[in-house]
Amino acid sequence: MNITLHVWRQKSAREPGKLVTYKRGDVSPDMSFLEMIDVLNEELAAKGEEPIAFAHDCREGICGSCSMMIDGMPHGPQDLTTTCQLHMRTFKDGAEITVEPWRAAAFPVVKDLIVDRxxxxxxxxxxxxxxxxTGNAQDxxxxxxxxxxxxxxxxxxxxxxxxxxxxxxxxxxxxxxxxxxxxxxxxxxxxxxxxxxxxxxxxxxxxxxxxxxxxxxxxxxxxxxxxxxxxxxxxxxxxxxxxxxxxxxxxxxxxxxx
Amino acid sequence: MASTVANDANLAKVAKQNHAMGWVRGFVTSSIGAKYVMAASGLALVGFVLVHMVGNLQVFLGWEKLNAYAAFLKSTGSLLWVARIGLLVAVLAHIVSGLRLAYLNKQARPVRYRKQTSMHTNVFARTMAVSGLIVVAFIVYHLLHFTLGVTNPADYALEDPLGRHDVYSMVVRGFQQPLVSASYIVAMALVGMHLSHGATSMFQSLGLNHPKYNSLFSKVGPAIGVLVFLGNISMPVAVLLGFIQPR
Structure with missing residues (x-):
């Protein structure tokens, strides 16, 4: 499937950021959202560009790291789902997807999609x-x-x-x-x-x-x-x-x- | 020695927190305490709006009833002032706390999203500050119009055959002007919107959330909003359509 991503890129907390557009072809509907960004990042790295920084850890929906606002909704449009458990089949072919970091004064952006929680x-x-x-465990x-x-x-x-x-x-x-x-x-x-x-x-x-x-x-x-x-x-x-x-x-x- | 100093400082801090000036201030300025202030003052204001509406609907019963009701309210003397001061306190608490919360909440998200999708909330809930401020402006006009007689002094000075303040004629003459009626109708739409979210939200803020009552709570706001809107606009509409005739 084809998608167009508009991703928030920001080098550091001190520098201003902006949305950067990435056109993607040949996206597998079975990929998770993070895997889709992984593939994009490999391409960016191969071209000598800075990969998109995003937080992730368990990739099974229990660590709470993969924070990103996808199309104006935290972790994307699917209910009860973290970004790592969100699959590309959730989106329509040809979709335009905006990806931003959490926005809150108490969660300053560290880089790209990563915020300090x-x-x-x-x-x-x-x-x-x-x-x-402390002491012996209770019965x-x-x-x-x-x-x-x-x-x-x-x-x-x-x-x-x-x-x-x-x-x-x-x-x-x-x-x-x-x-x-x-x-x-x-x-x-x-x-x-x-x-x-x-x-x-x-x-x-x-x-x-x-x-x-x-x-x-x-x-x-x-x-x-x-x-x-x-x-x-x-x-x-x-x-x-x-x-x-x-x-x-x-x-x-x-x-x-x- | 050092720990004694630290303990003294700690004890002083605790004493301050237990002093009424300390904890009341701390409570009403906390994010949850401010919700209680909004809910409790809002409850008082909803109560006033409903009683005010029922009292005014007596305009449909003719000038004798309405003017007698107005004279009765005036005759309560100091009681009326107790109610007015209570109302003023509730209004001020609601406005000050509401504006403060609106400001702090803006500060909490200095950079806005390029794209944000609402999943549950509605336009009434999102425009509470705006609808509230317009209603405040309307209340000022309303007081100048009917309570203080500043905008229409000739109507305000009218007396009925029994020598009483002729509230009935003042209201009818006021609403016979389409622009005046229109401003009341628009203001009531905003009050209805405000109450639609506020009167339901109040329960959650007061800590009332229970599976057996939540569906009821969710209907209270919209029901009161519609009731207040329809009940209050019925008066200018009835005057404009000629159902309520001048005395």
Missing amino acids: EAFDRIIQQGGFVSVN ANAIPISKEAADKAFEAAACIGCGACVAACPNASAMLFVSAKVAQMAELPQGQPERYRRAKKMVDQHDAEGFGACRNHYECEAACPKGISVRYIAQLNRDYLKASVAVAEHAGRSSGPG
Whole structure:
């Protein structure tokens, strides 16, 4: 099949970028989108041109690296699919496809289609974990967890942190990401002791990173390759409200001895 | 020693966060707290819009009823001012918080996409700031017209046979001017658009999302939007078509 690509090319964060057009013939419909770019990149390299920089890792839809806006939709037009799992048969022969990096102040472009998603890591560092003392592993099933709670937690934990929610959001908000990372703990007994403090600190970090505020457009849910539901955002709203108005701040343990 | 200093700083920070001035400010300026501000003030405003509409629809019952209703509202005295101040607070909170969010959300995406495809959202949701600002401009005109009597002082000064403020004639004379009626009808279309997204979005912002109620929530906004639009434009339309006659 024949396609025309308009790809965002940008040498570095400091230099301005632009869309560059590449006409492709002889594209196999069985190729994944990334494989199609791989072939293009081989040709570019053979001609002595700079290949298109894009992030990828597992190529099986679970690492969340292959961030790119394809025809105005994160990871392309197919539901519940990352770019690596998107196949060229999804497009019509002769299609013109625009490929851009995620656009958000909190996700600066590194090069071409690669953005820096460390803002997500800093949000996780604020509480996306359960604090435990190290030691022997607990007996399995020492803490009873209902099937329903486990399923709900797992649904939230399916988030791969790819950033599609931010990319799709008209306000570049990361609320779906934050809500999933808070909910995966909030649904489990192990997550309860730090539940409200976690919600507060992670949301405050989200805001500090320069992500926008959620205005309930639900583009994120439609874009999420893992189908994370916006009901976790409602749950986060409740937890954040409680954390803000009904939970007293406390100094916690001092970090040093004495 | 160093850790004692650090702990003192930490304790001071915690004390500040527990102080009302600290946490209230922190909450209402956070992205989620601002949503609660928008939803709670929006709820108050929707309530006002509905009560205001039902009260005004008494214009269909004739001048006695409408003027008596207006006189009753005036007679509540200080209660009326409590309601007005409450309304003003809600309006200001909604506008200030809404504009701040619109600004921050623009900042959050400094470089726009060359191509972006909507997958779920609609034009009403995307134009909340624009529809809201036009409605604010309309409210200013509306207050100058009917509440303060600045734009049409002669109509505002009218009295009915019982010596009461003749709201009925003021409204009819106002709506008999096609341009005035047109501005009210256009403004109500924008209010309807705004409520269509806002009154549904409110539930999610307040943390209300439940499989058993979501389909209901999704219909509340469009239903209130259509109701407010049709209910309010029925008055200028009825005057223009002659269904409502001057006293």
